[in-house]
Amino acid sequence: MSQDxxxxxxxxxxxxxxxxxxxxxxxxxxxxxxxxxILGGSGSGKxxxxxxxxxxxxxxxxxxEIDGRDVSRLSRAEREAVNDRIGMxxxxxxxxxxxxxWENVCxxxxxxxxxxxxxxxxxxxxxxxxxxxxxxxxxxxxxxxxGGMQKRVGLARAIAAEPDIIFFDEPTTGLDPIMxxxxxxxxxxxxxxxxxxxxxxxxDMASARRIGDDAAMIHRGQIIWRGAAASLxxxxxxxxxxxxxxxxxxxxxxxxxx
Amino acid sequence: MDRILxxxxxxxRAVIALLRGTxxxxxxxxxxxxxxxxxxxxxxxFLKAFIEIAWFSLPVVALTAVFTGMVLAxxxxxxxxxxxxxxxxxNVVVLSITRxxxxxxxxxxxxxxxxxxxxxxxxxxxVTDQIDALSTLSTNPMxxxxxxxxxxxxxxxxxxVIVADTLGVMGGWLIGTQQLGFGSGAYLKATxxxxxxxxxxxxxxxxxxxxxxxALMGCWSGYHSGGGAQGVGRATTSAVVASSILILALDYVxxxxxxxx
Numbered sequence: 339m340s341q342d343x344x345x346x347x348x349x350x351x352x353x354x355x356x357x358x359x360x361x362x363x364x365x366x367x368x369x370x371x372x373x374x375x376i377l378g379g380s381g382s383g384k385x386x387x388x389x390x391x392x393x394x395x396x397x398x399x400x401x402x403e404i405d406g407r408d409v410s411r412l413s414r415a416e417r418e419a420v421n422d423r424i425g426m427x428x429x430x431x432x433x434x435x436x437x438x439x440w441e442n443v444c445x446x447x448x449x450x451x452x453x454x455x456x457x458x459x460x461x462x463x464x465x466x467x468x469x470x471x472x473x474x475x476x477x478x479x480x481x482x483x484x485g486g487m488q489k490r491v492g493l494a495r496a497i498a499a500e501p502d503i504i505f506f507d508e509p510t511t512g513l514d515p516i517m518x519x520x521x522x523x524x525x526x527x528x529x530x531x532x533x534x535x536x537x538x539x540x541x542d543m544a545s546a547r548r549i550g551d552d553a554a555m556i557h558r559g560q561i562i563w564r565g566a567a568a569s570l571x572x573x574x575x576x577x578x579x580x581x582x583x584x585x586x587x588x589x590x591x592x593x594x595x596x
Numbered sequence: 597m598d599r600i601l602x603x604x605x606x607x608x609r610a611v612i613a614l615l616r617g618t619x620x621x622x623x624x625x626x627x628x629x630x631x632x633x634x635x636x637x638x639x640x641x642f643l644k645a646f647i648e649i650a651w652f653s654l655p656v657v658a659l660t661a662v663f664t665g666m667v668l669a670x671x672x673x674x675x676x677x678x679x680x681x682x683x684x685x686x687n688v689v690v691l692s693i694t695r696x697x698x699x700x701x702x703x704x705x706x707x708x709x710x711x712x713x714x715x716x717x718x719x720x721x722x723v724t725d726q727i728d729a730l731s732t733l734s735t736n737p738m739x740x741x742x743x744x745x746x747x748x749x750x751x752x753x754x755x756x757v758i759v760a761d762t763l764g765v766m767g768g769w770l771i772g773t774q775q776l777g778f779g780s781g782a783y784l785k786a787t788x789x790x791x792x793x794x795x796x797x798x799x800x801x802x803x804x805x806x807x808x809x810x811a812l813m814g815c816w817s818g819y820h821s822g823g824g825a826q827g828v829g830r831a832t833t834s835a836v837v838a839s840s841i842l843i844l845a846l847d848y849v850x851x852x853x854x855x856x857x
Contacts, residue, residue: 389728392728392731392732393731394728394731394732414736417731418734418735418736419734421731421732421733421734422734424732425732426729426732428725428728428729429725430724430725432724432725432726432728432729433726433729434721434726434729435726436717445733445735446733446734446735449636449733449734449735449740450636450734451636495733505732
């Protein structure tokens with residue numbers, strides 16, 4: 339892999355559900371070791387983009403490369419090997435409610451027999467500490483946790499196997515602003531410590547500026563802008579600036595039935 | 597002309613949908629079975645599902661079997677008394693229980709308990725992204741969620757049916773000796789003299805098939821559920837209804853095959 343090869347490359351990605359064209363030729367390069375934030379309104383295609391990269395939804399057309407290798411049409415076994423290097427924080431945590439927190443955190447390590455159950459408890463305590471949770475939380479069930487704690491456990495599960503790519507799906511949705519900032523801080527720390535490439539999707543501007551190096555905006559299934567996350571709100575692109583400022587008037591018109 | 601053809605088209609669509617659904621379920625089952633012979637194996641999950649089916653279904657299956665045996669003794673006594681054939685009560689009870697009622701009633705009870713539980717649990721995992729989470733954690737959901745449950749269902753139901761057969765016969769014995777005036781020894785002798793190994797084995801084969809079908813329909817319905825809480829509710833209902841109908845239909849097919857001579 340050459341220095342210039344992006345960690346993740348999307349080229350001409352298209353996906354339709356019935357008559358609805360959700361992705362309409364997404365092109366995006368994500369640099370290794372950088373944190374990319376993909377912005378977009380509801381139904382813009384950002385979640386579908388993420389699911390295509392993760393192999394959860396097969397694209398209709400287009401290329402998805404990770405480290406220069408096309409991963410868009412792999413067998414399930416080959417895909418599992420790719421996912422070994424990937425961590426994912428789901429919007430609602432998606433913790434396994436039949437397992438205690440410590441087993442959730444070390445799920446991948448246990449499932450792949452990379453660690454014994456006895457050692458997994460210690461490892462879970464260590465990773466939970468990295469996201470600011472006491473080791474006693476490990477014995478709780480996910481149902482006993484608050485929303486913020488569930489996000490932290492989800493983050494702990496995403497980083498436990500030390501992946502080199504981490505995806506974050508709406509990491510601050512449903513949290514109060516302070517807890518949102520705490521989660522963002524933890525994300526930045528974890529990604530830096532692992533030296534990982536991060537891809538987040540969000541519509542929370544404060545969160546996007548905090549966790550992103552780069553940002554891209556998706557609208558109607560296409561990337562309409564990309565640039566530095568710090569410039570959000572002053573990009574010169576009328577659509578991105580309207581979205582970043584949360585303005586009602588502008589080129590993006592919500593489809594409301596009158 | 598269209599008016600004439602509309603009903604034909606509707607029947608055609610229904611048949612195609614039925615065939616497509618059957619094919620999809622068969623492929624789903626084949627994939628799950630293929631994971632049973634390829635490592636890694638999730639023994640802990642198999643054991644959990646096995647205990648859930650075999651141990652926790654025991655009370656409901658046991659009660660059903662005892663009362664069925666009791667009712668069977670009473671009804672057959674009433675009927676046979678008209679032909680002066682009351683002595684055949686023990687034979688009818690043991691034959692009906694081992695060949696038919698043991699596996700079918702245990703199957704229907706387990707379909708209500710386990711089919712619904714599997715569909716609800718896996719369906720909830722589907723709508724809360726837990727199944728997607730399994731994939732991102734390099735774990736095949738079919739291997740982790742479906743294969744252990746299919747194996748557990750196939751092995752647990754025959755065990756439950758052995759218990760149901762025993763308790764069903766004992767229910768008949770209880771009524772026969774306490775209410776109908778049979779001697780205990782004579783009733784049991786009539787039971788065991790008449791019983792053949794093939795009667796019990798055929799019931800156990802049926803039970804294994806029913807257990808597989810219950811687990812399969814529970815997992816299939818849950819795995820393909822969608823649309824939030826309502827979708828999970830629909831999946832649960834469909835798992836119980838489909839497995840109950842399949843149990844009754846397969847009971848006929850298996851009876852025709854096993855006792856064709």
